[in-house]
Amino acid sequence: xxxxxxxxxxxxxxxxxxxxxxxxxxxxxxxxxxxxxxxxxxxxxxxxxxxxxxxxxxxxxxxxxxxxxxxxxxxxxxxxxxxxxxxxxxxxxxxxxxxxxxxxxxxxxxxxxxxxxxxxxxxxxxxxxxxxxxxxxxxxxxxxxxxxxxxxxxxxxxxxxxxxxxxxxxxxxxxxxxxxxxxxxxxxxxxxxxxxxxxxxxxxxxxxxxxxxxxxxxxxxxxxxxxxxxxxxxxxxxxxxxxxxxxxxxxxxxxxxxxxxxxxxxxxxxxxxxxxxxxxxxxxxxxxxxxxxxxxxxxxxxxxxxxxxxxxxxxxxxxxxxxxxxxxxxxxxxxxxxxxxxxxxxxxxxxxxxxxxxxxxxxxxxxxxxxxxxxxxxxxxxxxxxxxxxxxxxxxxxxxxxxxxxxxxxxxxxxxxxxxxxxxxxxxxxxxxxxxxxxxxxxxxxxxxxxxxxxxxxxxxxxxxxxxxxxxxxxxxxxxxxxxxxxxxxxxxxxxxxxxxxxxxxxxxxxxxxxxxxxxxxxxxxxxxxxxxxxxxxxxxxxxxxxxxxxxxxxxx
Amino acid sequence: xxxxxxxxxxxxxxxxxxxxxxxxxxxxxxxxxxxxxxxxxxxxxxxxxxxxxxxxxxxxxxxxxxxxxxxxxxxxxxxxxxxxxxxxxxxxxxxxxxxxxxxxxxxxxxxxxxxxxxxxxxxxxxxxxxxxxxxxxxxxxxxxxxxxxxxxxxxxxxxxxxxxxxxxxxxxxxxxxxxxxxxxxxxxxxxxxxxxxxxxxxxxxxxxxxxxxxxxxxxxxxxxxxxxxxxxxxxxxxxxxxxxxxxxxxxxxxxxxxxxxxxxxxxxxxxxxxxxxxxxxxxxxxxxxxxxxxxxxxxxxxxxxxxxxxxxxxxxxxxxxxxxxxxxxxxxxxxxxxxxx
Numbered sequence: 053x054x055x056x057x058x059x060x061x062x063x064x065x066x067x068x069x070x071x072x073x074x075x076x077x078x079x080x081x082x083x084x085x086x087x088x089x090x091x092x093x094x095x096x097x098x099x100x101x102x103x104x105x106x107x108x109x110x111x112x113x114x115x116x117x118x119x120x121x122x123x124x125x126x127x128x129x130x131x132x133x134x135x136x137x138x139x140x141x142x143x144x145x146x147x148x149x150x151x152x153x154x155x156x157x158x159x160x161x162x163x164x165x166x167x168x169x170x171x172x173x174x175x176x177x178x179x180x181x182x183x184x185x186x187x188x189x190x191x192x193x194x195x196x197x198x199x200x201x202x203x204x205x206x207x208x209x210x211x212x213x214x215x216x217x218x219x220x221x222x223x224x225x226x227x228x229x230x231x232x233x234x235x236x237x238x239x240x241x242x243x244x245x246x247x248x249x250x251x252x253x254x255x256x257x258x259x260x261x262x263x264x265x266x267x268x269x270x271x272x273x274x275x276x277x278x279x280x281x282x283x284x285x286x287x288x289x290x291x292x293x294x295x296x297x298x299x300x301x302x303x304x305x306x307x308x309x310x311x312x313x314x315x316x317x318x319x320x321x322x323x324x325x326x327x328x329x330x331x332x333x334x335x336x337x338x339x340x341x342x343x344x345x346x347x348x349x350x351x352x353x354x355x356x357x358x359x360x361x362x363x364x365x366x367x368x369x370x371x372x373x374x375x376x377x378x379x380x381x382x383x384x385x386x387x388x389x390x391x392x393x394x395x396x397x398x399x400x401x402x403x404x405x406x407x408x409x410x411x412x413x414x415x416x417x418x419x420x421x422x423x424x425x426x427x428x429x430x431x432x433x434x435x436x437x438x439x440x441x442x443x444x445x446x447x448x449x450x451x452x453x454x455x456x457x458x459x460x461x462x463x464x465x466x467x468x469x470x471x472x473x474x475x476x477x478x479x480x481x482x483x484x485x486x487x488x489x490x491x492x493x494x495x496x497x498x499x500x501x502x503x504x505x506x507x508x509x510x511x512x513x514x515x516x517x518x519x520x521x522x523x524x525x526x527x528x529x530x531x532x533x534x535x536x537x538x539x540x541x542x543x544x545x546x547x548x549x550x551x552x553x554x555x556x557x558x559x560x561x562x563x564x565x566x567x568x569x570x571x572x573x574x575x576x577x578x579x580x581x582x583x584x585x586x587x588x589x590x591x592x593x594x595x596x597x598x599x600x601x602x603x604x605x606x607x608x609x
Numbered sequence: 610x611x612x613x614x615x616x617x618x619x620x621x622x623x624x625x626x627x628x629x630x631x632x633x634x635x636x637x638x639x640x641x642x643x644x645x646x647x648x649x650x651x652x653x654x655x656x657x658x659x660x661x662x663x664x665x666x667x668x669x670x671x672x673x674x675x676x677x678x679x680x681x682x683x684x685x686x687x688x689x690x691x692x693x694x695x696x697x698x699x700x701x702x703x704x705x706x707x708x709x710x711x712x713x714x715x716x717x718x719x720x721x722x723x724x725x726x727x728x729x730x731x732x733x734x735x736x737x738x739x740x741x742x743x744x745x746x747x748x749x750x751x752x753x754x755x756x757x758x759x760x761x762x763x764x765x766x767x768x769x770x771x772x773x774x775x776x777x778x779x780x781x782x783x784x785x786x787x788x789x790x791x792x793x794x795x796x797x798x799x800x801x802x803x804x805x806x807x808x809x810x811x812x813x814x815x816x817x818x819x820x821x822x823x824x825x826x827x828x829x830x831x832x833x834x835x836x837x838x839x840x841x842x843x844x845x846x847x848x849x850x851x852x853x854x855x856x857x858x859x860x861x862x863x864x865x866x867x868x869x870x871x872x873x874x875x876x877x878x879x880x881x882x883x884x885x886x887x888x889x890x891x892x893x894x895x896x897x898x899x900x901x902x903x904x905x906x907x908x909x910x911x912x913x914x915x916x917x918x919x920x921x922x923x924x925x926x927x928x929x930x931x932x933x934x935x936x937x938x939x940x941x942x943x944x945x946x947x948x949x950x
Contacts, residue, residue, distance in 0.1 A: 106948040287677035451685040546644045546670035560818040561650040
């Protein structure tokens, strides 16, 4: 196979080489920190960590939280995806839903956590308004709500992309064969979107498992989770070994979810884009009762998100929050005066990371789903490794690995780019795979048998078909590069600084108004970039997609 | 075929060459720039370094980190230091760093004018400011519960403070470890931990950073907490309805340090910063700009009455003792206060 496919061989060499440097090297250095004690292999560190009841509680807490968030997040995301792809509500409403659903994703998690405490915390405004007295947001409940709000947009994006690539003629067939709308939804729409559902659960589980910022603000001391405990251990006790060991405990559930996903999806066929279908028709209506559920959930979630971000916007526009409500633009002047460098750096880093990351995602996703080669599973697993590890640990591992020769990268732009690319391209890979699972390989086989080479087939058949999935992957990557903090808080330097760390600084320095202004600016940049990205891609791929029948107009906002 | 190959070549180029290219692109003039990690809040550091640049012509690049993060980084970067100096932050962080070998000995030109308890006996760090602990309470909360501003540590055990206290987590915050030192000075270690177990029942939240609880108190989410004076005054000066009070049993104070990182690439510039910091000039800059540290130079006149410590009982704890006992005390706090519940 390899001999006949030199392009695959070259791609493999490149990908494995980059993995060796940016995934395995830091990982091995970290393994060393965990399992080598006084120059010898030892389990002493693991024993120490597991001997403490509080750490076991943290492991348990992490698992419960990740499970809860992955389920609620996926359900809410699925309902939102149905709303924009399967209902008859106006395009404007769909645009609003898509835009609002993006908000939690494009602001750093601690921003919404803080407005959440202002709304639902002790003496919270919403609690007062609703007349609820004794309610504690700190602990499992608050963390769960906040993480569901933060991560359901991921599910929304992944599922929307797949719901859009389904063939509507199947709906027609089901209905004309006499199936009820419920039966059609249950036996057709849901099973066909199963890859997206499972991928969404996997992504959300991983994201929640690795999130340290939300539990840090909302978890309180009664609900410990591992990444936060690891972070506290590293930054508070300067105990890198203990922190690294704790994070390794997270690898076990991450691996478990990964193999579960392989088992569930391994043998089934989800092909719905076959090239054999006739002209495109509209998707069939959903059952009425489901429409009601969708309307209620979307309305509540959208209203709540708007409320939370209104607090932030308000905070950025008044002199002293809740004390002096005189409108002012002084916080924005502060942001553009003192935060200019951070804004420029962040945007530059995000653009570079998105371009490199999505190139890699397409190549890797394609190889994993469509090619047969030795070590395919290992490649798939390795590609997800940095994503599965908590960001704090990746950050520390990068510092240790790239601060000494031969590769001295600390303090450079490249280390930030590499951390982002090899952590967040995972979403791109997952959505490329999910969308390839829907596309019949017969389309590519036809191209091959008609004499096109593997490369021509890839660029002219496969790439156009997965473009909607790729766009959603790219958008997610860009957003994450703009907002993520856990890994890169250890990698920012005197030369390269990020907006998110500036926001966290403003928060810890009690500059709530400046933090709000920074957040609003960040959100505006992401929205603008997202808009440009979508339209540029639509324009440049117009000539390919005109002949295809895939519309990606509806992939959310 | 060509396009794919091209794409692959580009890909490999990006993957493998980008890094060194960017790394090599970073060159700077040695004597006129200085790279610093600052634990001192950014808004203060900006002002202070601007004045330093005015006086010496040396440009300062800095990034603000919490004390734990800063030290974790200095240790991780030991083989190839990314900065020349550490600025601000509790002196026990410096002592912990000395044990890890990340600091360089340098005695600044005017260090002799700084009292011995405000600087390293071996010359690893020099104090730039002093900050006692203080109670910070919301006036509206006190009124609502019919309370007076707390004047004793025991006042905070009152059930009326139930679920109303926010203060920093001992694992991440220098403010919080200072609280532990204060209590040990007041009652001895065992009784101090007994007290903290009692206090824990009234705690709403332990925050990551030392100042993290001040905003919730200002906005009425919490009622009271324990902070360094610099943070308490800062939020009070923003216009919130807050009251600052001190316990009669006394409080310890933090010494904010400064020191040169071992292997500093701009050693001369770093020495200039230390010399400047030991002069009266720094104290004056802080007084003039309402940066609420008490200068370590006794000959700088403090104008803010809130920083007048004549009526406050200040307890002495040597920085060396703090550094040597910190880890053990934090572990005990986790074991007994956090997990013991």
